[in-house]
Amino acid sequence: MKRNTKYHGEIEISESDIWHFENGIPGFPDEKAFVLLPILDNGVYMVLQSVMTPYVAFVITSPFLFFSDYEFNIDDATLEQLSIEKEEDVLVYAILTVRNPFANTTANLQAPLILNQKNHQAKQLILNDPKYKTRHPLFANKSGKVKG
Secondary structure, three states, X not given: OEEEOOOOOEEEOOHHHXXXXXXXXXXXXXXXXEEEEEOOOOOOEEEEEEOOOOOOEEEEEOHHHOOOOOXXXXXXXXXXXXXXXXXXXEEEEEEEXXXXXXXXXXXXXXXXXXXXXXXXXXXXXXXXOXXXXXXXXXOOOOOOOOOO
């Protein structure tokens, strides 16, 4: 099926490309189907694009590339809801607030995206941990580069 997107124009997607958010995403309860689209060939940044609404798209990244001490537990209800059986089946992303200059971009570590690779079920998990905020600076050194 062909779909219009916010950043990639018109693209062709198949059912197997779609990630299903049963309850939508907070603030977007009716948006339940998304695709992951690369921004660059390096795989660091992606777009979580709504299948139904072209202007609903979020720039995301793996928080572990930028925050080596980031860790949390996925609650039993979420494990069950997404039918997660093994840790290897889980992908975790953080939604970014892209700023100008890009070095001022922030990551939402309080509400990571949890994706089950086996069945393409997904959820934005709200953490009840005061050490995580919705706007963590992505680049501590302000260089705009991934820590390595």
